[in-house]
Amino acid sequence: MKKVKISGVPEHFNLPWHMAIEEGAFEERGIELTWTNIPEGTGRMCQLLQEEETDLAITLTEGIVKSITEGNPSKIVQEFIATPLLWGVHVGANSKYKTIAELLDTKAAISRFGSGSHLMAYVNAQSESWDIDKLQFEIINNLDGAIEALTNGTADYFLWEHFTTKPIVDKGVFRRLGDCPTPWPCFVVAATDKFTAESPATLKHILEVINVYTSEFKNIPSIDKTLSNRYNQQLTDIKEWLSLTRWSQKQIEETAIDKVSNTLKELNRIDRILPFQNIVL
Numbered sequence: 217m218k219k220v221k222i223s224g225v226p227e228h229f230n231l232p233w234h235m236a237i238e239e240g241a242f243e244e245r246g247i248e249l250t251w252t253n254i255p256e257g258t259g260r261m262c263q264l265l266q267e268e269e270t271d272l273a274i275t276l277t278e279g280i281v282k283s284i285t286e287g288n289p290s291k292i293v294q295e296f297i298a299t300p301l302l303w304g305v306h307v308g309a310n311s312k313y314k315t316i317a318e319l320l321d322t323k324a325a326i327s328r329f330g331s332g333s334h335l336m337a338y339v340n341a342q343s344e345s346w347d348i349d350k351l352q353f354e355i356i357n358n359l360d361g362a363i364e365a366l367t368n369g370t371a372d373y374f375l376w377e378h379f380t381t382k383p384i385v386d387k388g389v390f391r392r393l394g395d396c397p398t399p400w401p402c403f404v405v406a407a408t409d410k411f412t413a414e415s416p417a418t419l420k421h422i423l424e425v426i427n428v429y430t431s432e433f434k435n436i437p438s439i440d441k442t443l444s445n446r447y448n449q450q451l452t453d454i455k456e457w458l459s460l461t462r463w464s465q466k467q468i469e470e471t472a473i474d475k476v477s478n479t480l481k482e483l484n485r486i487d488r489i490l491p492f493q494n495i496v497l
Contacts, residue, residue: 217248218418220411223261224274226253227380228447228457229297229403232429233274241429245421255358259331261406265290271411272422276301276332277468278398280406281476283330284495285486289409291497294423295468296430299461301402302378303336306390308366313373316344316393323352325362325371336375338483340396348483363389379457383448399479400472401464412497430463467496 220242224230233251236242242249252270254260258279264270265280266288273280274296284290307313313322326334334353341348354371356362363384365371375396384390405423412419433439440458444451470492477489 217243218246218415219248219250220272220415220418220422221250221252221270222272222274223252223254223264223270225257226255227377228443228449228454229461230274231443231446232426232433232463236425236429241425242422245425247418247421249422257327257331257333257358259328259334262288262290262330265406265408268408268410270408271415272405272407272419274403275406276335276398277400277402277404277472278335278476278480279330279332280404281473281495282335282480282486285477285480285488285490290406291409291412292404292468292473292495293407293412293419293497294405295401295403295464295466295472296405297403297461298401298464300397300400301332302460303332303340303375303396303398304378304381304385304392305340305394305396306362306366306374306376306381306385306392307372308369309388309391311366311372311391313393316340319373319393320344320346321350321352322372323354323370325356325365325374326353327357327361328355329353333375335480335483335485336396336398338485339399339479340375342479342483343396359384366390379449379453382450382453386450400475401468404468407497427465431465433463434458470496 258276261273262283324337356365362374440454444454480486
């Protein structure tokens with residue numbers, strides 16, 4: 217049995233992976249795929265790839281492009297979610313801020329530098345025509361840290377996936393001022409260069425399995441109820457999220473990577489743009 221380590225956020229996007237593992241689909245191909253939840257997000261997963269502590273990771277596109285550009289010996293092996301991620305812009309329930317525009321020159325909570333919450337704070341600032349050099353950050357590690365920071369006032373706002381944070385908004389812990397969607401497909405499958413070089417057949421089998429699951433995912437009877445129960449989401453929210461989300465079974469397009477790289481360069485998050493073939497397998 218070939219042992220493979222994979223990492224991803226503990227969010228509804230990744231349920232197809234858990235279903236495939238639980239149903240023994242990878243074992244049927246002679247693969248023992250071990251999943252690790254990474255609540256800290258893409259910045260942490262890029263570090264795990266860099267240090268070869270995971271073979272595969274389901275990461276945000278902008279985060280892994282930045283990391284590979286900065287020398288992470290990894291590649292994008294496939295697009296996973298073809299649609300944008302809807303990032304909610306959140307403040308604490310008792311915050312004085314009522315609009316995104318009022319957040320100018322305030323402090324953003326981020327899980328870590330290089331994370332999606334960090335990079336999307338720049339994308340949001342650009343869309344608001346703010347001076348990106350004046351952005352301020354408070355590292356909060358994960359969602360629990362964000363709740364603490366926004367409640368205590370050590371940070372003023374926080375960008376995180378709209379539907380993941382919806383229960384926190386519903387409880388009256390956060391208020392959402394608006395949304396900032398990614399201008400590109402949001403999630404990709406990334407792998408270390410070591411794994412792709414040493415185990416190309418295993419990688420092929422893994423992608424074949426997950427592509428079967430994602431292509432059929434929306435047609436599973438009562439999948440909306442399964443998602444709602446498993447991720448503590450309102451059924452109406454899950455139905456909306458499913459309508460907005462499309463899983464991919466192919467490699468990400470060069471135009472999408474160009475958009476990510478050019479945006480990151482424009483925002484001074486990377487100092488060079490790599491050729492497509494240096495980022496994608």
